[in-house]
Amino acid sequence: MEKNWITYLFGKWNTQTVVAIAIGAALFGVLMIYGSITVFTNTRLTTAMIVPVVVGALYGALPAAIALFFGNMFADLLAGWGFWIDWSIGNFFLGLFVGLLPLYGARVKDGIFKPLHAVIFGVIAVVGNALAFGVLTPIFTVLLYGGELTITFMQAFAAFASNSIVLIAAGIPVLFALAASYRRSSGLRKE
Amino acid sequence: MNQNKFLIQVTLQDTFLHRLNGETKVRLFVVGLVAVIMSFDLRILVPILLASSLGVLFSKPNWKSIRIVFLIVVGVNLLNLFLFYLANPSLGEYWCGENTIIHQFSTRYYVSVETLWYLLVRFIKMVTSFMVSLWFIITITPSQFAAGLAAHRVPYKVATIVSLGFRYIPDIARDYENIKLSMQMRGVELDPKKASISKRLKQSLLILIPLIITSFDRVSTIANGMDLRGFGRGKRRSYYVEQDPTVWDKRVRFITNVIFILSIVYIVGSMIWPAPTNMWCPL
Numbered sequence: 001m002e003k004n005w006i007t008y009l010f011g012k013w014n015t016q017t018v019v020a021i022a023i024g025a026a027l028f029g030v031l032m033i034y035g036s037i038t039v040f041t042n043t044r045l046t047t048a049m050i051v052p053v054v055v056g057a058l059y060g061a062l063p064a065a066i067a068l069f070f071g072n073m074f075a076d077l078l079a080g081w082g083f084w085i086d087w088s089i090g091n092f093f094l095g096l097f098v099g100l101l102p103l104y105g106a107r108v109k110d111g112i113f114k115p116l117h118a119v120i121f122g123v124i125a126v127v128g129n130a131l132a133f134g135v136l137t138p139i140f141t142v143l144l145y146g147g148e149l150t151i152t153f154m155q156a157f158a159a160f161a162s163n164s165i166v167l168i169a170a171g172i173p174v175l176f177a178l179a180a181s182y183r184r185s186s187g188l189r190k191e
Numbered sequence: 192m193n194q195n196k197f198l199i200q201v202t203l204q205d206t207f208l209h210r211l212n213g214e215t216k217v218r219l220f221v222v223g224l225v226a227v228i229m230s231f232d233l234r235i236l237v238p239i240l241l242a243s244s245l246g247v248l249f250s251k252p253n254w255k256s257i258r259i260v261f262l263i264v265v266g267v268n269l270l271n272l273f274l275f276y277l278a279n280p281s282l283g284e285y286w287c288g289e290n291t292i293i294h295q296f297s298t299r300y301y302v303s304v305e306t307l308w309y310l311l312v313r314f315i316k317m318v319t320s321f322m323v324s325l326w327f328i329i330t331i332t333p334s335q336f337a338a339g340l341a342a343h344r345v346p347y348k349v350a351t352i353v354s355l356g357f358r359y360i361p362d363i364a365r366d367y368e369n370i371k372l373s374m375q376m377r378g379v380e381l382d383p384k385k386a387s388i389s390k391r392l393k394q395s396l397l398i399l400i401p402l403i404i405t406s407f408d409r410v411s412t413i414a415n416g417m418d419l420r421g422f423g424r425g426k427r428r429s430y431y432v433e434q435d436p437t438v439w440d441k442r443v444r445f446i447t448n449v450i451f452i453l454s455i456v457y458i459v460g461s462m463i464w465p466a467p468t469n470m471w472c473p474l
Contacts, residue, residue, distance in 0.1 A: 013348065014414075014423065015414040015417045015418050015422050015423055016410060016411065016414040018348050018351055018352055018355075018414075018417075018422075018423075019355060019409075019410050019413045019414045019417065020407065020410045020414075021352050021356075022351070022352045022353075022354075022355030022356040022359065023355070023356070023359055023363075023406050023407060023409060023410055023413075025352065025356040026355075026356040026357075026358075026359040026360045026362075026363050026406075027363055027402070027403070027406050029356070029360055030360060030363045030364045030367055031367075031399075031402075033364075034364065034367055034368075047395050047396065047398075047399050050399055050403065054403055054407065058407075066349075066352065070352060070353060070356055071356075074356060074357065074360060076324070077324045077327075077328065078198065078324075078328070078360070079264075079267075083224055083227070083228065083320045083323075083324065085228070144228060150278070150279050151275060151278055151279060154278055170396050170399065173396075174399075174400070174403070177400070
């Protein structure tokens with residue numbers, strides 16, 4: 001049991017996980033650039049937030065965090081709105097929080113995702129967003145870029161609101177769908 | 192909009208920057224980024240902008256796709272600047288310490304020389320950071336990127352994540368376009384002029400589900416292929432694209448190291464002796 005706990009947090013670092021992180025990061029980058037609607041300077045209502053949900057549910061929390069970190073870097077690299085390491089770090093922590101799914105019993109790979117898990121997921125998504133973008137990103141903005149706090153907080157609030165909406169409105173249905181599809185393939189039926 | 196397909200290179204051309212080693216290019220890129228991020232100073236940004244523009248110029252890029260990306264970047268950044276101004280019109284005061292008002296719209300909204308200067312510097316900083324990314328992207332292949340990272344002691348599994356992700360961005364972007372087109376053919380409206388934000392968000396979820404399935408379907412195929420080739424067996428690995436440094440590699444690495452040391456000096460110096468204003472204002 002002890003060992004499982006560590007696996008859920010850090011992921012199993014085999015080839016599957018490495019590839020899944022890479023694909024998740026690429027997907028995050030593409031969705032940041034194409035699949036998003038601008039709400040404020042440098043913040044978008046983006047469907048990319050679905051990536052940590054899927055990677056976290058299937059591969060663990062740390063893989064989700066790393067996928068978001070590199071995904072944000074890819075997006076910065078290709079989209080040309082400037083390089084913002086502080087947001088990559090914020091996204092890293094967001095991925096860590098969102099990817100905690102298996103730790104509280106939502107074993108999506110075994111087809112287990114109950115309404116209770118959805119509620120916990122929603123709470124963690126909102127709190128994790130507030131922590132990642134309301135506290136951690138501003139700290140790194142000050143450390144790395146200096147100043148600009150008013151605008152960072154405005155951006156952080158916009159990101160907090162839009163990410164929370166996407167995580168809850170899109171993440172929960174996707175998790176139920178994923179769990180259902182894994183349940184089907186596991187061949188177990190509820191008596 | 193298929194910009195990424197053309198920007199990410201898989202084969203190398205034969206120009207000066209293309210011939211450099213992966214390690215050299217990665218180091219130059221990271222140091223360039225550090226220099227851009229640390230400074231809000233036109234005296235540092237403009238030389239970097241010129242140097243990286245020359246780098247882009249001499250790498251014979253695909254001008255057609257670069258022009259599109261460049262126009263998008265300029266447009267997005269101008270919009271960002273405008274939103275910045277709306278959010279806080281007295282930005283210039285924070286950065287330069289004073290306010291020379293040219294025109295007053297209302298008590299809150301006015302135009303001052305310092306704010307305009309700040310917005311200009313910010314715009315140039317964004318363009319510089321884009322140019323630094325651009326020369327890097329158009330002169331490096333995903334495997335060179337990974338080899339360069341691994342040469343800087345980044346664990347090779349992380350280097351593999353970067354190169355694989357970099358490699359699959361064009362594929363996923365193409366899938367995204369295809370799924371979007373087929374959805375539009377079935378009557379899903381994604382035009383910002385014709386559908387409201389909540390409706391567009393709901394529609395973009397329709398694209399999302401097939402995109403997730405096709406993207407993560409790949410995972411087991413790629414992972415099996417890599418396992419068959421013995422990925423992850425050893426503690427270290429070598430790269431096919433790893434070459435011995437040429438004379439020019441050594442020269443560029445020397446210059447890069449000098450710039451890196453100067454940047455460290457600049458960062459430490461501005462911590463010990465802070466400048467009177469938050470940025471250089473010759474006004």
